[in-house]
Amino acid sequence: MKYALVTGGSRGIGKAVCLKFAQMGIPVLINYHSNETAALDVLKCVRSIGGTVDLLQFDVASEKDVSRAIERWEDGHPDDYIAYLVNNAGIRKDNLMFMMPEQDWHDVIDVTLNGFYYVTRKLLPKMMMRRHGGRIINMASLSGLKGMPGQTNYSAAKGALIGATKALAQETASRNVTVNAIAPGFIESDMTKDLPQEELKKLVPMNRFGRPEEVAALVGFLCSDESGYITGEVININGGLYS
Numbered sequence: 140m141k142y143a144l145v146t147g148g149s150r151g152i153g154k155a156v157c158l159k160f161a162q163m164g165i166p167v168l169i170n171y172h173s174n175e176t177a178a179l180d181v182l183k184c185v186r187s188i189g190g191t192v193d194l195l196q197f198d199v200a201s202e203k204d205v206s207r208a209i210e211r212w213e214d215g216h217p218d219d220y221i222a223y224l225v226n227n228a229g230i231r232k233d234n235l236m237f238m239m240p241e242q243d244w245h246d247v248i249d250v251t252l253n254g255f256y257y258v259t260r261k262l263l264p265k266m267m268m269r270r271h272g273g274r275i276i277n278m279a280s281l282s283g284l285k286g287m288p289g290q291t292n293y294s295a296a297k298g299a300l301i302g303a304t305k306a307l308a309q310e311t312a313s314r315n316v317t318v319n320a321i322a323p324g325f326i327e328s329d330m331t332k333d334l335p336q337e338e339l340k341k342l343v344p345m346n347r348f349g350r351p352e353e354v355a356a357l358v359g360f361l362c363s364d365e366s367g368y369i370t371g372e373v374i375n376i377n378g379g380l381y382s
C-alpha cells in the first residue's frame with residue numbers, strides 16, 4: 140500500500156492534511172514531536188471516517204530519531220511504502236534580529252530545513268525506485284518569499300526550503316516524483332493564535348485568516364494524479380495578501 144507521511148500531523152494544518160488523506164482513501168502516518176494527546180485525537184478522527192492510520196513519533200530535527208522511527212515502520216510494513224511526504228512540521232521563534240538568541244536561530248532552521256533534509260533523504264530512494272508517482276510537498280510560507288520583520292530565522296528557513304524544493308524537483312522529475320512547496324499566508328492554528336488577528340486580517344484582501352482545511356485541499360490536489368505535471372512550484376495560499 141502507498142502511505143502518506145505528514146510531519147507535524149498532530150495539530151493545525153498537518154491535522155487537516157491527515158484528514159484530507161483519509162478522505163482520499165490514502166493510509167496516513169501522523170508524525171508528531173511531543174503532543175501525544177493531540178496526535179491521538181487526530182488518530183481517532185481519521186479512524187472515525189474509516190481511514191487507515193498510525194502514529195509515528197519523532198523529532199524531525201534529529202537524524203537519529205527520524206531514521207530509527209522510519210526504519211522501524213518499514214521493518215513492520217515490508218509490502219508498504221511511503222509515496223506521499225508532506226514536510227509540514229514547523230516552529231516560530233520570532234524576534235528582531237539584533238535581539239535573537241543563537242539558539243532560536245538554530246532551532247527554527249533545524250526543524251524546518253534540517254527536518255526536511257533528514258526525512259526526505261530517508262524516503263527518497265524508495266520513492267524514486269518505485270516510479271509510481273511519488274509526491275513531496277514542503278510547507279513553506281509567505282515569510283520565505285517576502286521576508287517578514289521579526290522572523291529572519293523563520294524567513295531564512297522557509298526561503299531555503301523553497302530553494303531546496305526547486306532543486307530537488309529537477310533531480311526527481313525523471314523518476315516521476317514531483318516536489319512542490321506551498322506558501323500559506325495567515326492560517327488559523329496554534330502557531331498564529333497569539334497574533335492580533337483582528338488587526339492583521341485588515342491586511343488581507345479577503346479580510347480573514349485562512350483555514351487549515353483550505354491548505355489541506357491544496358495538498359490533496361498536489362498529491363492527486365491530476366497534478367502529475369506540476370513540479371518545482373511554489374503555490375501561494377494567502378487570501379490575496381501577496382503574489
Ligand code: NAP
Nearest residue numbers: 147149150151152172173174198199228229326328329330
Ligand atoms: P502548529 O499548529 O503550531 O503545529 C505545528 C506542528 O508541527 C505540530 O503538529 C507539532 O507537533 C509539529 N512539530 C513542531 N516541531 C516538531 C519537530 N521538531 N518534530 C516533529 N514535529 C514537530 O503549526 P501550523 O500553523 O499548523 O503550521 C504547520 C506548517 O505550516 C509549519 O511548517 C508552519 O511554518 C507553516 N505555516 C503556517 C502558517 C500559519 O499561519 N499557521 C503560515 C505559513 C506557514 P506537536 O503537536 O508534537 O508539538
